Amino acid sequence: xxxxxxxxxxxxxxxxxxxxxxxxxxxxxxxxxxxxxxxxxxxxxxxxxxxxxxxxxxxxxxxxxxxxxxxxxxxxxxxxxxxxxxxxxxxxxxxxxxxxxxxxxxxxxxxxxxxxxxxxxxxxxxxxxxxxxxxx
Amino acid sequence: xxxxxxxxxxxxxxxxxxxxxxxxxxxxxxxxxxxxxxxxxxxxxxxxxxxxxxxxxxxxxxxxxxxxxxxxxxxxxxxxxxxxxxxxxxxxxxxxxxxxxxxxxxxxxxxxxxxxxxxxxxxxxxxxxxxxxxxxxxxxxxxxxxxxxxxxxxxxxxxxxxxxxxxxxxxxxxxxxxxxxxxxxxxxxxxxxxxxxxxxxxxxxxxxxxxxxxxxxxxxxxxxxxxxxxxxxxxxxxxxxxxxxxxxxxxxxxxxxxxxxxxxxxxxxxxxxxxxxxxxxxxxxxxxxxxxxxxxxxxxxxxxxxxxxxxxxxxxxxxxxxxxxxxxxxxxxxxxxxxxxxxxxxxxxxxxxxxxxxxxxxxxxxxxxxxxxxxxxxxxxxxxxxxxxxxxxxxxxxxxxxxxxxxxxxxxxxxxxxxxxxxxxxxxxxxxxx
Numbered sequence: 001x002x003x004x005x006x007x008x009x010x011x012x013x014x015x016x017x018x019x020x021x022x023x024x025x026x027x028x029x030x031x032x033x034x035x036x037x038x039x040x041x042x043x044x045x046x047x048x049x050x051x052x053x054x055x056x057x058x059x060x061x062x063x064x065x066x067x068x069x070x071x072x073x074x075x076x077x078x079x080x081x082x083x084x085x086x087x088x089x090x091x092x093x094x095x096x097x098x099x100x101x102x103x104x105x106x107x108x109x110x111x112x113x114x115x116x117x118x119x120x121x122x123x124x125x126x127x128x129x130x131x132x133x134x135x136x
Numbered sequence: 137x138x139x140x141x142x143x144x145x146x147x148x149x150x151x152x153x154x155x156x157x158x159x160x161x162x163x164x165x166x167x168x169x170x171x172x173x174x175x176x177x178x179x180x181x182x183x184x185x186x187x188x189x190x191x192x193x194x195x196x197x198x199x200x201x202x203x204x205x206x207x208x209x210x211x212x213x214x215x216x217x218x219x220x221x222x223x224x225x226x227x228x229x230x231x232x233x234x235x236x237x238x239x240x241x242x243x244x245x246x247x248x249x250x251x252x253x254x255x256x257x258x259x260x261x262x263x264x265x266x267x268x269x270x271x272x273x274x275x276x277x278x279x280x281x282x283x284x285x286x287x288x289x290x291x292x293x294x295x296x297x298x299x300x301x302x303x304x305x306x307x308x309x310x311x312x313x314x315x316x317x318x319x320x321x322x323x324x325x326x327x328x329x330x331x332x333x334x335x336x337x338x339x340x341x342x343x344x345x346x347x348x349x350x351x352x353x354x355x356x357x358x359x360x361x362x363x364x365x366x367x368x369x370x371x372x373x374x375x376x377x378x379x380x381x382x383x384x385x386x387x388x389x390x391x392x393x394x395x396x397x398x399x400x401x402x403x404x405x406x407x408x409x410x411x412x413x414x415x416x417x418x419x420x421x422x423x424x425x426x427x428x429x430x431x432x433x434x435x436x437x438x439x440x441x442x443x444x445x446x447x448x449x450x451x452x453x454x455x456x457x458x459x460x461x462x463x464x465x466x467x468x469x470x471x472x473x474x475x476x477x478x479x480x481x482x483x484x485x486x487x488x489x490x491x492x493x494x495x496x497x498x499x500x501x502x503x504x505x506x507x508x509x510x511x512x513x514x515x516x517x518x519x520x521x522x523x524x525x526x527x528x529x530x531x532x533x534x535x536x537x538x539x540x541x542x543x544x545x546x547x548x549x550x551x552x553x554x555x556x557x558x559x560x561x562x563x564x565x566x567x568x569x570x
Binding site for chain 1: 217218219277279281354355357361362363364439440441442443444449451504506516517518519520521522523524525
Protein backbone atom coordinates (compact mmCIF):
# COMPACT_ATOMS: atom_id res chain seq x y z
CA UNK A 1 0.00 0.00 0.00
CA UNK A 2 1.29 3.41 -0.98
CA UNK A 3 1.67 6.23 1.47
CA UNK A 4 2.40 9.94 1.03
CA UNK A 5 3.13 12.30 3.90
CA UNK A 6 4.49 15.76 4.47
CA UNK A 7 7.10 15.79 7.20
CA UNK A 8 9.51 18.19 8.81
CA UNK A 9 13.04 16.88 9.33
CA UNK A 10 15.56 18.48 11.63
CA UNK A 11 19.23 17.67 11.17
CA UNK A 12 21.60 18.24 14.07
CA UNK A 13 24.90 19.89 13.14
CA UNK A 14 26.84 16.63 13.01
CA UNK A 15 24.53 15.24 10.27
CA UNK A 16 24.58 18.21 7.94
CA UNK A 17 27.56 16.81 5.96
CA UNK A 18 26.01 13.37 5.40
CA UNK A 19 23.91 12.35 2.37
CA UNK A 20 20.75 11.12 4.10
CA UNK A 21 17.88 11.75 1.72
CA UNK A 22 19.89 9.86 -0.91
CA UNK A 23 19.59 6.73 1.24
CA UNK A 24 15.80 7.08 1.35
CA UNK A 25 15.77 6.80 -2.44
CA UNK A 26 18.48 4.22 -2.85
CA UNK A 27 17.61 1.84 0.01
CA UNK A 28 13.87 2.33 0.48
CA UNK A 29 12.74 3.40 -3.00
CA UNK A 30 10.97 6.48 -1.64
CA UNK A 31 10.06 9.46 -3.79
CA UNK A 32 10.61 12.90 -2.27
CA UNK A 33 9.62 16.45 -3.07
CA UNK A 34 11.43 19.21 -1.18
CA UNK A 35 9.02 21.89 -0.03
CA UNK A 36 11.44 23.91 2.06
CA UNK A 37 15.07 23.63 3.08
CA UNK A 38 17.35 25.77 5.19
CA UNK A 39 20.57 25.55 7.16
CA UNK A 40 21.17 28.22 9.73
CA UNK A 41 24.74 28.93 10.83
CA UNK A 42 25.40 27.48 14.30
CA UNK A 43 21.95 25.89 14.19
CA UNK A 44 20.32 22.85 12.67
CA UNK A 45 19.34 21.95 9.14
CA UNK A 46 15.65 21.96 8.38
CA UNK A 47 13.92 20.16 5.57
CA UNK A 48 10.24 20.01 4.75
CA UNK A 49 9.56 17.01 2.53
CA UNK A 50 6.71 15.29 0.89
CA UNK A 51 7.65 11.60 1.06
CA UNK A 52 5.92 8.90 -1.00
CA UNK A 53 6.33 5.16 -1.32
CA UNK A 54 5.32 1.66 -0.27
CA UNK A 55 3.95 1.63 3.29
CA UNK A 56 6.52 -0.88 4.65
CA UNK A 57 9.45 0.81 2.94
CA UNK A 58 8.18 4.20 4.15
CA UNK A 59 8.15 2.99 7.75
CA UNK A 60 11.64 1.50 7.36
CA UNK A 61 12.87 4.77 5.88
CA UNK A 62 11.45 6.69 8.82
CA UNK A 63 13.13 4.23 11.24
CA UNK A 64 16.41 4.80 9.41
CA UNK A 65 16.03 8.57 9.82
CA UNK A 66 15.28 8.26 13.52
CA UNK A 67 18.29 5.94 14.09
CA UNK A 68 20.53 8.37 12.24
CA UNK A 69 19.51 11.11 14.64
CA UNK A 70 17.13 13.10 12.46
CA UNK A 71 14.14 14.49 14.35
CA UNK A 72 10.81 14.02 12.58
CA UNK A 73 7.56 15.85 12.94
CA UNK A 74 4.48 15.87 10.77
CA UNK A 75 4.02 19.13 8.91
CA UNK A 76 0.47 19.79 10.03
CA UNK A 77 1.71 20.39 13.57
CA UNK A 78 3.81 23.27 12.39
CA UNK A 79 1.39 25.64 10.71
CA UNK A 80 -1.59 26.41 12.87
CA UNK A 81 -4.68 28.51 12.54
CA UNK A 82 -5.39 30.50 15.69
CA UNK A 83 -9.17 30.62 15.61
CA UNK A 84 -9.34 33.13 18.48
CA UNK A 85 -7.20 35.61 16.57
CA UNK A 86 -8.82 34.97 13.17
CA UNK A 87 -11.56 37.44 12.25
CA UNK A 88 -12.75 35.34 9.30
CA UNK A 89 -12.14 38.12 6.82
CA UNK A 90 -10.81 35.73 4.21
CA UNK A 91 -7.77 37.73 3.04
CA UNK A 92 -5.80 34.44 3.15
CA UNK A 93 -7.95 32.72 0.53
CA UNK A 94 -6.12 34.09 -2.51
CA UNK A 95 -2.70 34.40 -0.83
CA UNK A 96 -2.25 30.66 -0.34
CA UNK A 97 -0.64 28.99 -3.40
CA UNK A 98 -2.10 25.57 -2.63
CA UNK A 99 -5.66 26.55 -1.79
CA UNK A 100 -5.41 25.42 1.84
CA UNK A 101 -7.92 28.07 2.89
CA UNK A 102 -11.58 27.91 1.92
CA UNK A 103 -14.71 29.72 2.98
CA UNK A 104 -17.57 27.74 4.41
CA UNK A 105 -20.21 28.78 1.84
CA UNK A 106 -23.10 29.51 4.20
CA UNK A 107 -21.36 31.19 7.14
CA UNK A 108 -18.26 32.45 5.27
CA UNK A 109 -16.05 31.14 8.06
CA UNK A 110 -12.44 30.49 7.04
CA UNK A 111 -11.36 26.85 7.06
CA UNK A 112 -7.70 25.81 7.04
CA UNK A 113 -6.84 22.40 5.59
CA UNK A 114 -3.34 21.62 6.81
CA UNK A 115 -3.15 18.57 4.55
CA UNK A 116 -2.82 20.99 1.66
CA UNK A 117 -0.37 23.29 3.46
CA UNK A 118 3.23 23.26 2.22
CA UNK A 119 4.45 25.62 4.97
CA UNK A 120 5.55 28.30 2.52
CA UNK A 121 4.76 30.95 5.13
CA UNK A 122 2.96 33.42 2.84
CA UNK A 123 -0.12 33.47 5.07
CA UNK A 124 1.91 34.24 8.19
CA UNK A 125 2.62 37.87 7.31
CA UNK A 126 -0.26 38.12 4.83
CA UNK A 127 -2.90 37.73 7.54
CA UNK A 128 -3.80 41.20 8.90
CA UNK A 129 -4.60 40.09 12.49
CA UNK A 130 -1.72 37.55 12.33
CA UNK A 131 -3.84 34.52 13.08
CA UNK A 132 -1.57 32.02 11.29
CA UNK A 133 1.40 30.69 13.18
CA UNK A 134 4.36 28.64 12.07
CA UNK A 135 6.61 26.73 14.46
CA UNK A 136 9.63 24.90 13.12
CA UNK B 137 -22.85 39.45 25.76
CA UNK B 138 -22.58 42.30 28.19
CA UNK B 139 -24.72 45.27 27.30
CA UNK B 140 -22.95 48.53 28.02
CA UNK B 141 -24.74 50.80 30.43
CA UNK B 142 -26.51 53.87 29.21
CA UNK B 143 -27.39 56.58 31.62
CA UNK B 144 -31.10 56.61 32.33
CA UNK B 145 -32.94 59.28 30.40
CA UNK B 146 -29.70 60.14 28.72
CA UNK B 147 -31.14 60.60 25.29
CA UNK B 148 -34.78 61.49 25.19
CA UNK B 149 -35.53 62.92 21.78
CA UNK B 150 -37.88 65.89 21.98
CA UNK B 151 -39.96 66.48 18.87
CA UNK B 152 -39.23 69.79 17.19
CA UNK B 153 -36.30 70.60 19.41
CA UNK B 154 -33.73 69.98 16.74
CA UNK B 155 -33.51 71.42 13.32
CA UNK B 156 -34.13 68.39 11.17
CA UNK B 157 -35.61 69.68 7.93
CA UNK B 158 -34.96 66.61 5.87
CA UNK B 159 -36.46 64.13 8.26
CA UNK B 160 -39.59 66.20 8.87
CA UNK B 161 -40.21 66.66 5.15
CA UNK B 162 -39.74 63.01 4.62
CA UNK B 163 -42.26 61.99 7.24
CA UNK B 164 -44.79 64.52 5.89
CA UNK B 165 -44.31 63.26 2.34
CA UNK B 166 -45.33 59.75 3.21
CA UNK B 167 -48.99 59.19 2.56
CA UNK B 168 -48.61 55.54 3.53
CA UNK B 169 -46.96 54.28 6.71
CA UNK B 170 -44.99 56.64 8.85
CA UNK B 171 -43.50 56.20 12.30
CA UNK B 172 -41.41 58.46 14.47
CA UNK B 173 -38.24 57.57 16.34
CA UNK B 174 -40.07 58.46 19.58
CA UNK B 175 -42.79 55.91 18.77
CA UNK B 176 -40.21 53.24 17.96
CA UNK B 177 -38.37 53.99 21.21
CA UNK B 178 -41.59 53.58 23.16
CA UNK B 179 -42.00 50.12 21.62
CA UNK B 180 -38.37 49.31 22.45
CA UNK B 181 -38.93 50.33 26.09
CA UNK B 182 -41.96 48.05 26.24
CA UNK B 183 -39.97 45.22 24.70
CA UNK B 184 -42.35 45.16 21.72
CA UNK B 185 -40.15 46.49 18.95
CA UNK B 186 -39.68 44.27 15.92
CA UNK B 187 -35.99 44.28 15.05
CA UNK B 188 -34.33 42.38 12.22
CA UNK B 189 -30.92 42.49 10.57
CA UNK B 190 -30.25 43.97 7.14
CA UNK B 191 -29.79 40.41 5.89
CA UNK B 192 -33.06 39.13 7.34
CA UNK B 193 -35.11 42.07 6.02
CA UNK B 194 -34.40 41.03 2.43
CA UNK B 195 -36.46 37.84 2.67
CA UNK B 196 -39.09 39.41 4.92
CA UNK B 197 -39.86 42.05 2.29
CA UNK B 198 -39.68 39.46 -0.49
CA UNK B 199 -42.36 37.43 1.30
CA UNK B 200 -44.59 40.13 2.75
CA UNK B 201 -44.11 43.09 0.44
CA UNK B 202 -43.05 46.58 1.41
CA UNK B 203 -46.29 48.02 2.91
CA UNK B 204 -46.87 45.09 5.28
CA UNK B 205 -43.20 44.78 6.28
CA UNK B 206 -42.98 48.54 6.88
CA UNK B 207 -45.88 48.38 9.30
CA UNK B 208 -44.44 45.38 11.13
CA UNK B 209 -40.70 46.07 11.29
CA UNK B 210 -39.45 48.91 13.48
CA UNK B 211 -35.68 48.69 13.19
CA UNK B 212 -33.20 47.14 10.77
CA UNK B 213 -29.68 46.60 12.13
CA UNK B 214 -26.53 46.75 10.04
CA UNK B 215 -22.93 45.78 10.68
CA UNK B 216 -19.43 45.95 9.33
CA UNK B 217 -16.06 44.71 10.60
CA UNK B 218 -13.23 45.99 8.49
CA UNK B 219 -9.83 47.60 8.72
CA UNK B 220 -10.43 51.32 9.12
CA UNK B 221 -7.22 53.31 9.12
CA UNK B 222 -8.48 56.73 10.17
CA UNK B 223 -9.16 55.54 13.70
CA UNK B 224 -7.63 56.56 16.99
CA UNK B 225 -8.16 57.06 20.68
CA UNK B 226 -7.59 59.90 23.09
CA UNK B 227 -7.30 59.75 26.82
CA UNK B 228 -6.40 61.67 29.95
CA UNK B 229 -3.80 59.96 32.12
CA UNK B 230 -4.20 62.17 35.23
CA UNK B 231 -1.53 64.46 36.67
CA UNK B 232 1.77 63.18 37.99
CA UNK B 233 3.48 64.58 41.09
CA UNK B 234 5.42 66.73 40.43
CA UNK B 235 3.40 67.73 37.38
CA UNK B 236 4.55 67.22 33.81
CA UNK B 237 3.25 68.94 30.68
CA UNK B 238 3.21 66.42 27.85
CA UNK B 239 1.77 69.05 25.51
CA UNK B 240 4.58 70.04 23.17
CA UNK B 241 6.75 67.19 24.44
CA UNK B 242 7.03 63.60 23.28
CA UNK B 243 5.11 60.56 24.45
CA UNK B 244 5.32 56.87 23.56
CA UNK B 245 2.91 54.05 24.35
CA UNK B 246 4.69 50.70 24.09
CA UNK B 247 7.21 52.60 21.95
CA UNK B 248 4.50 53.84 19.58
CA UNK B 249 4.43 57.66 19.41
CA UNK B 250 1.28 59.40 20.60
CA UNK B 251 0.22 62.91 19.64
CA UNK B 252 1.02 65.47 22.33
CA UNK B 253 -0.29 68.70 20.84
CA UNK B 254 -2.90 69.09 23.58
CA UNK B 255 -2.80 70.17 27.22
CA UNK B 256 -0.69 68.63 29.98
CA UNK B 257 -1.94 65.04 30.19
CA UNK B 258 -4.17 64.44 27.16
CA UNK B 259 -2.81 62.08 24.51
CA UNK B 260 -4.11 60.90 21.17
CA UNK B 261 -2.89 57.75 19.48
CA UNK B 262 -3.67 56.98 15.84
CA UNK B 263 -4.05 53.45 14.49
CA UNK B 264 -1.31 53.91 11.88
CA UNK B 265 1.38 55.19 14.28
CA UNK B 266 4.63 53.16 14.26
CA UNK B 267 7.53 52.89 16.71
CA UNK B 268 10.44 55.16 15.70
CA UNK B 269 12.67 52.10 15.31
CA UNK B 270 10.25 50.07 13.19
CA UNK B 271 12.15 49.25 9.97
CA UNK B 272 9.04 50.14 7.94
CA UNK B 273 9.63 49.28 4.27
CA UNK B 274 13.43 49.43 4.56
CA UNK B 275 13.31 45.76 3.63
CA UNK B 276 10.28 45.55 1.39
CA UNK B 277 7.64 44.40 2.16
CA UNK B 278 7.81 45.53 5.79
CA UNK B 279 5.93 43.40 8.32
CA UNK B 280 4.47 46.19 10.51
CA UNK B 281 3.89 43.85 13.42
CA UNK B 282 3.04 46.46 16.05
CA UNK B 283 1.60 49.96 15.84
CA UNK B 284 -1.08 52.28 17.16
CA UNK B 285 -3.93 49.89 16.35
CA UNK B 286 -2.26 47.21 18.46
CA UNK B 287 -1.79 49.66 21.36
CA UNK B 288 -5.51 50.47 21.26
CA UNK B 289 -6.38 46.75 21.17
CA UNK B 290 -4.15 46.01 24.17
CA UNK B 291 -5.43 49.04 26.07
CA UNK B 292 -9.03 47.91 25.51
CA UNK B 293 -8.07 44.39 26.58
CA UNK B 294 -7.07 45.84 29.97
CA UNK B 295 -3.35 45.21 29.52
CA UNK B 296 -0.83 47.56 31.11
CA UNK B 297 0.72 49.93 28.56
CA UNK B 298 4.19 51.42 29.01
CA UNK B 299 4.15 55.22 28.81
CA UNK B 300 7.46 56.98 28.26
CA UNK B 301 7.39 60.76 27.90
CA UNK B 302 9.68 63.74 27.87
CA UNK B 303 8.74 67.38 28.31
CA UNK B 304 10.53 70.72 28.32
CA UNK B 305 9.52 71.76 31.85
CA UNK B 306 7.79 74.94 32.97
CA UNK B 307 7.39 76.73 36.30
CA UNK B 308 3.98 75.11 36.82
CA UNK B 309 4.91 71.77 35.20
CA UNK B 310 8.54 71.28 36.26
CA UNK B 311 9.00 67.60 35.43
CA UNK B 312 10.84 66.64 32.25
CA UNK B 313 10.64 62.87 32.24
CA UNK B 314 7.98 60.26 32.96
CA UNK B 315 8.04 56.49 32.65
CA UNK B 316 5.11 54.53 33.99
CA UNK B 317 2.64 51.76 33.32
CA UNK B 318 -0.85 52.95 32.53
CA UNK B 319 -4.07 50.96 32.43
CA UNK B 320 -7.42 51.83 30.89
CA UNK B 321 -9.20 51.41 34.23
CA UNK B 322 -7.13 54.23 35.74
CA UNK B 323 -7.53 56.70 32.89
CA UNK B 324 -9.90 59.60 33.47
CA UNK B 325 -11.38 59.38 30.01
CA UNK B 326 -10.54 56.92 27.27
CA UNK B 327 -12.39 57.65 24.07
CA UNK B 328 -12.31 56.03 20.66
CA UNK B 329 -12.58 58.78 18.08
CA UNK B 330 -12.39 57.61 14.49
CA UNK B 331 -12.45 60.38 11.94
CA UNK B 332 -13.31 58.19 8.96
CA UNK B 333 -15.06 54.84 9.29
CA UNK B 334 -17.79 52.79 7.65
CA UNK B 335 -17.10 53.73 4.04
CA UNK B 336 -20.22 53.56 1.91
CA UNK B 337 -18.95 51.15 -0.76
CA UNK B 338 -15.32 50.92 -1.87
CA UNK B 339 -12.95 49.92 -4.64
CA UNK B 340 -12.12 46.38 -5.67
CA UNK B 341 -8.33 46.26 -5.90
CA UNK B 342 -6.39 44.38 -8.59
CA UNK B 343 -2.83 44.46 -9.93
CA UNK B 344 -2.14 44.68 -13.68
CA UNK B 345 1.65 44.84 -13.28
CA UNK B 346 4.16 41.99 -13.47
CA UNK B 347 5.14 41.96 -9.81
CA UNK B 348 3.33 41.40 -6.53
CA UNK B 349 2.31 44.64 -4.83
CA UNK B 350 1.57 45.22 -1.14
CA UNK B 351 -1.26 47.65 -0.49
CA UNK B 352 -3.80 48.69 2.10
CA UNK B 353 -6.10 46.45 0.07
CA UNK B 354 -3.85 43.50 0.88
CA UNK B 355 -1.37 41.52 -1.19
CA UNK B 356 -2.17 41.84 -4.89
CA UNK B 357 -0.67 39.22 -7.12
CA UNK B 358 0.65 40.17 -10.57
CA UNK B 359 -1.30 40.04 -13.82
CA UNK B 360 -4.76 40.05 -12.21
CA UNK B 361 -3.80 37.24 -9.83
CA UNK B 362 -6.50 38.21 -7.33
CA UNK B 363 -9.10 40.87 -6.55
CA UNK B 364 -9.62 42.19 -3.02
CA UNK B 365 -12.71 43.99 -1.73
CA UNK B 366 -13.57 45.31 1.70
CA UNK B 367 -17.22 46.35 2.09
CA UNK B 368 -19.75 44.26 3.98
CA UNK B 369 -22.11 44.86 1.02
CA UNK B 370 -25.75 44.30 1.90
CA UNK B 371 -25.03 44.52 5.65
CA UNK B 372 -22.94 47.71 5.47
CA UNK B 373 -24.49 50.62 7.41
CA UNK B 374 -24.46 53.41 4.83
CA UNK B 375 -25.42 51.10 1.95
CA UNK B 376 -28.70 50.48 3.80
CA UNK B 377 -29.40 54.19 4.13
CA UNK B 378 -27.88 55.43 0.89
CA UNK B 379 -29.24 59.00 1.14
CA UNK B 380 -28.52 59.38 4.89
CA UNK B 381 -32.21 59.78 5.68
CA UNK B 382 -31.89 58.33 9.17
CA UNK B 383 -28.15 58.20 9.93
CA UNK B 384 -26.92 61.63 10.96
CA UNK B 385 -24.87 63.46 13.55
CA UNK B 386 -25.81 62.02 16.94
CA UNK B 387 -27.02 58.61 15.71
CA UNK B 388 -26.35 56.06 18.44
CA UNK B 389 -24.56 52.94 17.23
CA UNK B 390 -22.57 49.82 18.06
CA UNK B 391 -18.91 50.77 18.18
CA UNK B 392 -16.11 48.38 19.07
CA UNK B 393 -18.43 46.29 21.23
CA UNK B 394 -19.76 49.31 23.14
CA UNK B 395 -22.07 52.20 22.39
CA UNK B 396 -20.91 55.08 20.25
CA UNK B 397 -22.30 57.94 18.25
CA UNK B 398 -21.92 59.51 14.86
CA UNK B 399 -19.82 62.57 15.66
CA UNK B 400 -19.79 64.14 12.21
CA UNK B 401 -19.50 63.26 8.56
CA UNK B 402 -16.28 61.31 8.13
CA UNK B 403 -13.32 62.79 6.31
CA UNK B 404 -13.51 62.33 2.53
CA UNK B 405 -17.34 62.14 2.83
CA UNK B 406 -18.36 62.20 -0.81
CA UNK B 407 -22.11 61.98 -1.28
CA UNK B 408 -22.12 63.35 -4.85
CA UNK B 409 -20.85 60.22 -6.61
CA UNK B 410 -22.76 58.41 -9.41
CA UNK B 411 -25.48 56.15 -8.05
CA UNK B 412 -27.57 53.27 -9.37
CA UNK B 413 -31.33 53.63 -10.01
CA UNK B 414 -31.88 52.47 -6.44
CA UNK B 415 -29.61 55.20 -5.08
CA UNK B 416 -26.65 52.95 -4.24
CA UNK B 417 -23.33 54.77 -4.76
CA UNK B 418 -21.20 53.05 -7.41
CA UNK B 419 -17.96 53.62 -5.51
CA UNK B 420 -16.60 55.01 -2.26
CA UNK B 421 -19.08 57.68 -1.10
CA UNK B 422 -20.30 58.64 2.38
CA UNK B 423 -18.22 58.10 5.51
CA UNK B 424 -18.80 58.50 9.26
CA UNK B 425 -16.75 60.02 12.04
CA UNK B 426 -17.65 58.07 15.17
CA UNK B 427 -16.96 58.45 18.85
CA UNK B 428 -17.53 56.31 21.92
CA UNK B 429 -16.35 55.34 25.40
CA UNK B 430 -13.35 53.05 24.94
CA UNK B 431 -13.82 51.69 28.45
CA UNK B 432 -17.04 49.92 27.33
CA UNK B 433 -15.43 48.37 24.29
CA UNK B 434 -13.83 44.99 23.74
CA UNK B 435 -10.72 43.68 21.94
CA UNK B 436 -12.98 41.32 20.02
CA UNK B 437 -14.26 44.33 18.09
CA UNK B 438 -11.08 46.42 17.95
CA UNK B 439 -8.32 44.29 16.49
CA UNK B 440 -4.85 45.57 15.65
CA UNK B 441 -4.01 44.87 12.01
CA UNK B 442 -0.74 44.54 10.08
CA UNK B 443 -0.93 45.16 6.36
CA UNK B 444 2.21 43.66 4.83
CA UNK B 445 4.28 46.29 3.05
CA UNK B 446 1.76 48.98 3.94
CA UNK B 447 1.54 49.65 7.67
CA UNK B 448 -0.37 49.13 10.88
CA UNK B 449 -4.07 49.73 11.30
CA UNK B 450 -7.07 48.60 13.29
CA UNK B 451 -10.11 46.53 12.43
CA UNK B 452 -13.22 48.18 13.84
CA UNK B 453 -16.69 46.79 14.43
CA UNK B 454 -19.56 49.18 13.71
CA UNK B 455 -23.29 48.59 13.52
CA UNK B 456 -25.90 51.25 12.94
CA UNK B 457 -29.62 50.74 13.58
CA UNK B 458 -31.97 52.09 10.95
CA UNK B 459 -35.43 53.13 12.20
CA UNK B 460 -38.11 52.16 9.69
CA UNK B 461 -39.86 55.53 9.58
CA UNK B 462 -41.42 55.01 6.17
CA UNK B 463 -41.80 52.55 3.33
CA UNK B 464 -39.11 54.40 1.44
CA UNK B 465 -36.59 53.89 4.26
CA UNK B 466 -37.55 50.22 4.48
CA UNK B 467 -37.10 49.86 0.73
CA UNK B 468 -33.51 51.10 1.02
CA UNK B 469 -32.70 48.49 3.68
CA UNK B 470 -33.67 45.68 1.29
CA UNK B 471 -30.56 46.36 -0.77
CA UNK B 472 -28.87 43.08 -1.77
CA UNK B 473 -25.37 42.18 -2.87
CA UNK B 474 -26.69 42.00 -6.46
CA UNK B 475 -27.72 45.69 -6.25
CA UNK B 476 -24.35 47.00 -5.08
CA UNK B 477 -21.70 47.65 -7.71
CA UNK B 478 -18.05 48.41 -6.96
CA UNK B 479 -15.40 49.76 -9.33
CA UNK B 480 -12.41 47.53 -10.15
CA UNK B 481 -9.24 49.60 -9.81
CA UNK B 482 -5.64 48.79 -10.77
CA UNK B 483 -3.51 49.48 -7.69
CA UNK B 484 -0.23 49.13 -9.60
CA UNK B 485 -0.77 52.29 -11.68
CA UNK B 486 -4.23 53.90 -11.77
CA UNK B 487 -4.58 54.20 -7.99
CA UNK B 488 -1.07 55.46 -7.07
CA UNK B 489 -1.04 57.85 -10.03
CA UNK B 490 -4.56 59.05 -9.17
CA UNK B 491 -5.90 58.22 -12.60
CA UNK B 492 -9.67 57.95 -12.82
CA UNK B 493 -9.66 54.80 -15.00
CA UNK B 494 -11.57 51.80 -13.78
CA UNK B 495 -11.49 48.29 -15.24
CA UNK B 496 -15.23 47.77 -14.87
CA UNK B 497 -17.89 47.38 -12.23
CA UNK B 498 -18.77 44.20 -10.38
CA UNK B 499 -21.52 43.35 -7.91
CA UNK B 500 -20.89 42.11 -4.38
CA UNK B 501 -22.83 39.00 -5.33
CA UNK B 502 -20.15 38.31 -7.95
CA UNK B 503 -17.36 39.20 -5.51
CA UNK B 504 -18.76 36.83 -2.90
CA UNK B 505 -19.07 34.00 -5.46
CA UNK B 506 -15.27 33.68 -5.27
CA UNK B 507 -14.36 34.97 -8.70
CA UNK B 508 -15.04 37.88 -11.00
CA UNK B 509 -14.25 38.56 -14.63
CA UNK B 510 -11.80 41.37 -15.35
CA UNK B 511 -10.55 42.03 -18.89
CA UNK B 512 -11.93 38.64 -19.90
CA UNK B 513 -9.99 36.79 -17.21
CA UNK B 514 -11.41 34.89 -14.22
CA UNK B 515 -9.94 36.51 -11.13
CA UNK B 516 -10.27 34.90 -7.66
CA UNK B 517 -11.64 37.27 -5.00
CA UNK B 518 -10.93 37.76 -1.30
CA UNK B 519 -12.49 40.00 1.30
CA UNK B 520 -10.59 42.15 3.76
CA UNK B 521 -13.61 42.71 5.98
CA UNK B 522 -15.23 39.90 7.89
CA UNK B 523 -18.75 39.10 6.79
CA UNK B 524 -19.35 36.63 9.67
CA UNK B 525 -18.38 39.35 12.16
CA UNK B 526 -20.64 41.87 10.37
CA UNK B 527 -23.53 39.42 10.79
CA UNK B 528 -22.59 39.02 14.45
CA UNK B 529 -22.58 42.79 15.01
CA UNK B 530 -25.98 43.25 13.37
CA UNK B 531 -27.29 40.40 15.54
CA UNK B 532 -25.84 41.77 18.78
CA UNK B 533 -27.28 45.21 18.04
CA UNK B 534 -30.64 43.58 17.32
CA UNK B 535 -30.51 41.83 20.71
CA UNK B 536 -29.56 45.07 22.50
CA UNK B 537 -32.58 46.81 20.99
CA UNK B 538 -34.94 43.88 21.58
CA UNK B 539 -33.91 43.76 25.22
CA UNK B 540 -34.96 47.40 25.62
CA UNK B 541 -31.53 48.63 26.63
CA UNK B 542 -30.50 50.36 23.43
CA UNK B 543 -32.73 53.24 22.34
CA UNK B 544 -32.49 54.92 18.99
CA UNK B 545 -31.41 58.53 18.88
CA UNK B 546 -32.79 61.29 16.72
CA UNK B 547 -29.98 62.79 14.64
CA UNK B 548 -29.32 66.41 15.58
CA UNK B 549 -28.04 67.30 12.12
CA UNK B 550 -28.17 65.41 8.82
CA UNK B 551 -25.03 64.36 6.97
CA UNK B 552 -24.38 66.30 3.75
CA UNK B 553 -26.53 64.57 1.14
CA UNK B 554 -26.33 63.79 -2.55
CA UNK B 555 -27.44 67.30 -3.53
CA UNK B 556 -25.28 69.12 -0.98
CA UNK B 557 -22.52 69.81 -3.48
CA UNK B 558 -20.01 68.32 -1.01
CA UNK B 559 -17.31 66.49 -2.97
CA UNK B 560 -13.99 64.80 -2.27
CA UNK B 561 -11.43 67.18 -3.72
CA UNK B 562 -7.89 66.16 -4.67
CA UNK B 563 -4.97 68.18 -3.40
CA UNK B 564 -4.21 71.18 -5.54
CA UNK B 565 -0.42 71.35 -5.20
CA UNK B 566 1.02 74.83 -5.36
CA UNK B 567 4.81 74.83 -5.59
CA UNK B 568 6.55 76.95 -2.98
CA UNK B 569 9.06 79.22 -4.71
CA UNK B 570 12.15 80.43 -2.87
